[in-house]
Amino acid sequence: MLKLFLITILGLGSVALAKNDTSSKDAKSIAQKNLEKAMAKEKKYSQEEKFYMGKDYDLDSEKLNKDDLKNVHTIPVDDLDMDEGVYSD
Secondary structure: OHHHHHHHHHHHHHHHHHHHHHHHHHHHHHHHHHHHHHHHHHHHHHHHHHHHHOOOOOOHHHOOOHHHHOOOOOOOOOOOOOOOOOOOO
């Protein structure tokens, strides 16, 4: 009876240790996945920061020429009455 009790305790202890070992491996793999996600986000943010800072971009070609603005006609506003609604029939 005592031998059976000791064998049962040793068996349960080894199962508990094995389960604890796999949970630590799972925790490490989860931590590794979270680290990879954080690194991917940081890479994305650094690329966006480069874009918003504009250091590597030549935006001079997109500037407007003031002489071209003289040819743009203004659109006259007929009568803008904010009191009239869309459904004021």
